[in-house]
Amino acid sequence: MNSLQLGWIDYSSEHKNKVMAVLDLLSSKGAVDELGTGAIRDGFGDLFFPGTSTIQTRAKYFFIVPYLMMELERENHDSHKQFLEKLSAREIDLIHILAGNEKIGVIGARARKKLKRKPSSIYWNGLKTFGIFKKGHLSLENYAKTFVAMQRRKDAAFSLGDESGDDLTSGANEYVSNFWGCAPPLANWRDTLNMELTFSEATFLKESMIKSTKSDSSLLAFLLSQNPSKVKEIESFDMIGEQFKLQGKLREDYILAREFSEFISGANIRYNIILSNNRNEQAAEKWKEWMNSRFVNKELSHFQQEKVLTRLNIYNPLLSRFLREWKESVIKRDVGKIDKLLIKRELELKSKERAKLNNANYYAYEKGTWLGAEKLQYRFINSRVLIKDIYTALEG
Known part of the structure; x- marks a missing residue:
């Protein structure tokens, strides 16, 4: 496959810095956003750790x-x-x-x-x-x-x-x-x-x-x-x-963010299984653990994914639909439907040529390879x- 090339017209140093900021974010470890949930990750990051970024290195x-x-x-x-x-x-x-x-x-x-x-x-x-x-x-x-x-x-x-x-x-x-x-x-x-x-x-x-x-x-x-x-x-x-022991609104937001991290971590685990054509043994073990976790068996049915979008003022119908369908397919434990949903979601965000799950055979899996962050850290x-x-x- 041909590598993706990106170009832009450099009108000013300010425009250049904005483009470089995007590229830096995309190159940061854990910043991969194959399923389009980065707005939620960044939203909570801005809420909890304002003024910080993933490419700041030292306070000096x-x-x-x-x-x-x-x-x-x-x-x-x-x-x-x-x-x-x-x-x-x-x-x-x-x-x-x-x-x-x-x-x-x-x-x-x-x-x-x-x-x-x-x-x-x-x-x-x-x-x-x-x-x-x-x-x-x-x-x-x-x-x-x-x-x-x-x-x-x-x-x-x-x-x-x-x-x-x-x-x-x-x-x-x-x-x-x-x-x-x-x-x-x-x-x-x-x-x-x-x-x-x-x-x-x-x-x-x-x-x-x-x-x-x-x-x-x-x-x-x-x-x-x-x-x-x-x-x-x-x-x-x-x-x-x-x-x-967090209190008040800070406690509510923290619990909501931690639950979302647990909620979407299963999607990232399953994504890595599909990408490896079921050869990623680490991901397979983590998937088994996640599906048998207390969150999936006791808390998932009560999790309000729309509350996350409302709290962060995110209006994105496609993202809202994906989160709802992800929840429903996991509750039904329909692995076939889960895999189709993840493949569909990536295609929704990218072209057929760029969607990795649609071209999994082109990505040679190496043991230990993991794409994205299993758990969201929200810039902590x-x-x-x-x-x-x-x-x-x-x-x-």
């Missing part, structure tokens, strides 16, 4: 990116494009420093100068969500445009003798910017740069995450407010409810790294 970037931009705000730029080009070049330059001091979580450690998606793009939504960047309505490109426009107005005002200024003041001994909520970097901050947060950075980030995302459904804010030793023991999304695994970085700095 929530400061490295602002530090670079605050440095650039001290300089003159001919255009917003030049501002962004300088930013990109300096992000590349920092890879060498970071990769030399720390091997874990350094973005671009392998790609170096070929790195396509920079930390500024990866962390921009989080910087806005947590109030570190205070103008939350601006995209990265529009921030650059706004800053350069303000700089020009200020330069023009100075030339006319007006020193009242804008939101921006820069000089040899002072620096004030209303764009950022965190403190500016020290002059020699690169000299000791590594991936570890300082105590003050960890304190600020923790408070910002709790304050900005403190809602009835933010597991991020909840976990940052708990005993660090207990949080560190959690290895999966399912373990959160075992370790902590990625968020756990950020939380760990914060707690490590606070304890150190």
Whole structure:
């Protein structure tokens, strides 16, 4: 079969970053969405861990990116494009420093100068969500445009003798910017740069995450407010409810998400069986366990899949129908109908040439191969790294 090729017209850096974001999500482990349930996975991820993404690697970037931009705000730029080009070049330059001091979580450690998606793009939504960047309505490109426009107005005002200024003041001994909520970097901050947060950075980030995302459904804010030793023991999304007694709306949402993960995990298991032409012994054993589980035998008939879509404001008739038919076929234990449903669902989302189950003979199965995530983690695994970085700095 011919490989799929994707192209796009690159109108701006903002458009390019959006496309790269999609490609990064598709390449992330566990992000495979052959059955079209990714909107639910991402919806719960946004609900529980706002401001995070599957390609964020370390918490330190929530400061490295602002530090670079605050440095650039001290300089003159001919255009917003030049501002962004300088930013990109300096992000590349920092890879060498970071990769030399720390091997874990350094973005671009392998790609170096070929790195396509920079930390500024990866962390921009989080910087806005947590109030570190205070103008939350601006995209990265529009921030650059706004800053350069303000700089020009200020330069023009100075030339006319007006020193009242804008939101921006820069000089040899002072620096004030209303764009950022965190403190500016020290002059020699690169000299000791590594991936570890300082105590003050960890304190600020923790408070910002709790304050900005403190809602009835933010597991991020909840976990940052708990005993660090207990949080560190959690290895999966399912373990959160075992370790902590959740309350109110947070508990309702958590139970709904965990039940959906259990509900759809059977579809992913069965998908891997079909894809392997029944040669995946691991999947066959997991399928047997799932079909004999308490959830399937006691809880499935009461599970309200439509409640999931309503809670996440997802209106998708085809997805709704698939979830309903999946539930009905499993309750009837009709394996033939189950397999036909999964094949039909993938064809519904893709062309006949691209649907893997429709072309299973083309995919040579290798022992141990598994497509997709058996259990949904809703970005907990990625968020756990950020939380760990914060707690490590606070304890150190």
